[in-house]
Amino acid sequence: MSLETISQHRSFGGTQGFYRHDSAETGTPMRFSVFVPEGEGPFPVLWFLAGLTCTEENFTTKAGAQRVAAELELILVAPDTSPRGEGVADDPAYDFGMGAGFYVDATQAPWAPHFRMRSYIERELPAVIAAGFPADMARQSITGHSMGGHGALTIALRNPDRFRSVSAFAPIASPMRCPWGEKALAGYLGEDQAKWRDYDATALIENGARVADILVDQGEADNFIASQLKPELLETACAAAGIPLTLRRQPGYDHSYYFIASFVEDHLRWHHKRLTEAA
Numbered sequence: 001m002s003l004e005t006i007s008q009h010r011s012f013g014g015t016q017g018f019y020r021h022d023s024a025e026t027g028t029p030m031r032f033s034v035f036v037p038e039g040e041g042p043f044p045v046l047w048f049l050a051g052l053t054c055t056e057e058n059f060t061t062k063a064g065a066q067r068v069a070a071e072l073e074l075i076l077v078a079p080d081t082s083p084r085g086e087g088v089a090d091d092p093a094y095d096f097g098m099g100a101g102f103y104v105d106a107t108q109a110p111w112a113p114h115f116r117m118r119s120y121i122e123r124e125l126p127a128v129i130a131a132g133f134p135a136d137m138a139r140q141s142i143t144g145h146s147m148g149g150h151g152a153l154t155i156a157l158r159n160p161d162r163f164r165s166v167s168a169f170a171p172i173a174s175p176m177r178c179p180w181g182e183k184a185l186a187g188y189l190g191e192d193q194a195k196w197r198d199y200d201a202t203a204l205i206e207n208g209a210r211v212a213d214i215l216v217d218q219g220e221a222d223n224f225i226a227s228q229l230k231p232e233l234l235e236t237a238c239a240a241a242g243i244p245l246t247l248r249r250q251p252g253y254d255h256s257y258y259f260i261a262s263f264v265e266d267h268l269r270w271h272h273k274r275l276t277e278a279a
């Protein structure tokens, strides 16, 4: 497994790097970013999964998370949101195809050969991080935004032993019940909705998946809140399951990285507390 360094930048005493490797899961080169704090490590790892249209760069360059990650001695990992390149299927719409992998393993043509973002995030990239960075893989947490906030929820719910904590910024609560998700799940997985439930956070909770607690920030001025995100569906599922959900509705904030940058420190501190408590 060879890891290519695209660029490295000193940041708050640590190193912000951009990397590329050949992914066996997606069959394409994949890029990701890693912030490593100053020092020897090993450091706990916080994963950030980005939303529609994003690459590994959006969170890395816009969220301003490096200062607090340096202080708390956290590694930050931000993967790309889909396979890309010649020969990879795509769609002209922004919410499907490249930049919109939805963190699923596609089963349908023409997506199935490359769109394997679930296995990439759950299995392949963690091994790359463990081999190439001073990461304490026994201490991992996950967060994300919108499509990626939902990805973080589903991956944490399916892997409760891997992640100490999960949070999200303006996540899609239930892709089975919103236009972005209906389109993506039908396209990647086919029309049988029973197969969608493994990729729907509220359905996973209804089916018995559990995490210790969840932090969600949601802007009240977010254009997507009523049509796509529907935080009330997550609220209802968590209440019924007895999962403590801290859902903070933030007045005046929209769906952008200005919103994420405003609350990212809270999320890093929330995860750090859980990553440093005795297991």
Ligand SMILES: N[C@@H](CCC(=O)N[C@@H](CSC=O)C(=O)NCC(=O)O)C(=O)O
Pocket (backbone or CB within 6 Å): 050, 051, 052, 053, 054, 058, 062, 094, 145, 146, 147, 148, 255, 256, 257
């Ligand atoms: N272009 C689209 C909106 C795309 C958008 O808002 N993408 C968000 C994530 S949305 C959910 O997954 C994003 O993070 N964009 C990148 C950024 O840096 O802001 C439209 O026209 O509606």
